[in-house]
Amino acid sequence: MVKSVAIIGSGNVAxxxxxxxYKAGVEIKYVYSPTLANCxxxxxxxxxTAVDNIDCISDVDLIVIAIKDNAIKGIVERLRDKDSIVVHTSGGINIDVFDGCVTKCGVLYPLxxxxxxxxxxxxxVPLFIEANNSNVFDDLEIFAKRLSENVIEANSQKRKVMxxxxxxxxxxxxxCYDISSQILEKEGLPFSxxxxLIEETTKKISEITPHEAQTGPAQRGDSIVMNSHLEMIDSPQIKEIYKLLSKSITDSYKK
Amino acid sequence: MVKSVAIIGSGNVAxxxxxxxYKAGVEIKYVYSPTLANCxxxxxxxxxTAVDNIDCISDVDLIVIAIKDNAIKGIVERLRDKDSIVVHTSGGINIDVFDGCVTKCGVLYPLxxxxxxxxxxxxxVPLFIEANNSNVFDDLEIFAKRLSENVIEANSQKRKVMxxxxxxxxxxxxxCYDISSQILEKEGLPFSxxxxLIEETTKKISEITPHEAQTGPAQRGDSIVMNSHLEMIDSPQIKEIYKLLSKSITDSYKK
Structure with a gap:
């Protein structure tokens, strides 16, 4: 059972x-970052306790690595002698990143x-969990269920698809929202x-499938409107995005 | 003042x-469609009254054309002798579509x-209105304000940008939701x-700008994750979309 935790990282996920x-009542002993000011x-x-030396982390049941994907391997190597369960929180990194370094390991990916x-x-928040053995899995599952109502078992492949x-x-x-706001900004129109429209677009897909919900000139195959839109877009890159997404929409309704 | 209306069309917007x-208490005399069953x-x-002959429409203050963009011009030509105000509801069609056919005209575009x-x-629903003279504009504005709290004057250029x-x-x-659901479906994972995540993505941008809200591998410039995602996508078209949108995100954070 996980009763104490150390957090590696101080970014958004961490x-x-x-x-x-903390809110779930589990003790957090340490927050680690290479720069003390950050953690x-x-x-x-x-x-x-904020620590900038990873070797200060001791006597915790669980170490959570919540840092950039490309930095995980380096941290795992520095946790070689720890007896704690070690998990990372990445959607895209395989559990085999722990191989040869950590004996009790897993993943806790918040979507x-x-x-x-x-x-x-x-x-x-849906929490996807994976572990390298069933004991670790059980501990991790109990822990995850204290944080979220929506805990899902997923191996590395499934998590990556997610x-x-x-x-x-x-x-x-x-x-797409960002491009939209840039287009409006040029004409002095407020994004708000x-x-x-954005709210309704989102609400729709909790009731009907996105494929059923599709509207607009590309769905209708209305090339006159699409061409007139393309004439109004200055940026070659945004033009390209407009063309490619429109074609993909039109194609998917031809099938 | 608009006291009676005819609707041309029977699709979603119509x-x-x-x-x-109807809810606002304005009389709708006719709904027209070339096929009676549709209207x-x-x-x-x-x-x-449902009518399949456009010449049956008479004695109304306002005719609303709510049909496909490419059919508007044809309908406008058949309304040549009408004394009513005639509006279309399209975002992308210029007000000059009425030139030479209708003397009192405008646009009522629901976003x-x-x-x-x-x-x-x-x-x-934001309602964008435009008219060919100030009298028509005043009538249209009063009418639009009975339907929506959010009535905005916009010329054809502004409306097209919108x-x-x-x-x-x-x-x-x-x-993007549709592609996402296809990706999950292949692995038997539920879109729900x-x-x-979708709800939070939408909520965020009512409080911070989409540019500030951006997260993910492309925003971080994490090419390892992006390449591993590309390997998982079978469809060449969806691969292309992934590449183009990722590049556009990464580029916009380099600036």
């Missing part, structure tokens, strides 16, 4: 996860977009005018 | 607009995605798992 763990604020919020400025109801899907449903969607 | 007009259901709902199955609170922005914020966003 912050939201640490707060959720002190978070450590204070969750009543933990959400975290920004420091925004509060999140963590109990609603992550790719999330890139489309969150990162690319947000980029789009919010009722 | 249906939602007719219901909003009878709508006509019944709003206590109007929303309409599906027949879903009820909409029309009072929250429409392009809406294609990105609604149609392309929805297509993404809904908390």
């Amino acid at each position: 912050t939201h996860l640490a707060k959720a763990i 002190s604020a978070l450590a204070n919020q969750v009543n933990a 959400q977009t975290f920004s420091k400025e925004r509060e999140i109801d963590f109990t609603k 992550h790719v899907a999330a890139v489309f449903a969150c990162n690319f969607v947000n980029h 005018t789009l919010l009722p | 249906t939602h607009l007719a219901k909003a007009i 009878s259901a709508l006509a019944n709902q709003v206590n109007a 929303q995605t309409f599906s027949k199955e879903r009820e909409i609170d029309f009072t929250k 429409h392009v922005a809406a294609v990105f914020a609604c149609n392309f966003v929805n297509h 798992t993404l809904l908390p």
Whole structure:
């Protein structure tokens, strides 16, 4: 049973996860970052000790690595002698990143977009868990269920598919909003005018499938409107995006 | 003052607009469609007469053309002798579509995605209005304000920009959801798992700009994750979309 935790990292995921763990009543002993200034604020919020030396971490049941994907391997190697369960929180990194370094390991992947400025109801965040043996899995599952109502077992392959899907449903969607706001800004139009449309677009797909919900000139195959839109877009890159996404929509309704 | 209306069309926009007009207490005399079966259901709902002959439309203050963009010009030509105000509801069609045919004309463009199955609170839908003279504009403005709290004057150019922005914020966003659901379906994973993420992605941008809200591998410039995602995508077209959108995100954070 996990009774004490150390958090490696102080970014968006580390912050939201640490707060959720703290709120669930599990002790957070340490928050580690190579720069003390970066982790002190978070450590204070969750009543933990801020450390900039990873060797200071001892006597915890669970170490949570919540850092950039490409830095995980390096940290894992520095945790070689620890007896704790060690997990990372990445959607895209295989559990085999722990091979040869850590004996009790797993993954705890929260499927959400975290920004420091925004509060999140963590109990609603889907948590994907994986472990290298059934004892670790059991401990991790009990722990995860204290944080969220929605705990799902997923191996590395499944988690990666989920992550790719999330890139489309969150990162690319947000980029479409960003392009949209740039287009309006040029004409001095407020982005907020789009919010009722955006809200409805989102609501729809909790009731009907995205394929049924599709509307617009590409879905109707209305090339006159699409061409007139293309004439209005200055940026070659945004033009390219308009063409490619429109073609993909039109193609998917021809089938 | 607009006291009676005829609706040309029986699709999504026609249906939602007719219901909003009826609810606002304005009389709808006719609903026209070339096929009677198509407009009878709508006509019944709003206590109007269904007609399949456009010449039957008479004695109304306002005729609303809510049909496909490429059919508007043809209808306008058949309304040559009418004394009513005639408006279309398209984001992308210029007001000059009425030139030489109709003397009192304008545009009433509702910025929303309409599906027949879903009820909409029309009072929250932004309505963009334009007219060919100030008298018509005044009548149209009073009428529009009975339907929505959010009436905005916009010339054809401004409206078209709004429409392009809406294609990105609604149609392309929805297509990203669709791709996402296809990716999950292949692995037997439920799309509903993404809904908390999608909801948060949408909520964020009502508080911070989409540019500030961006997260994910492309924003971090994490090419290892992006390459591993590309390996998992079978469809060459979806691969292309992943590459292009990722590059566009990465580029916009280099600036």
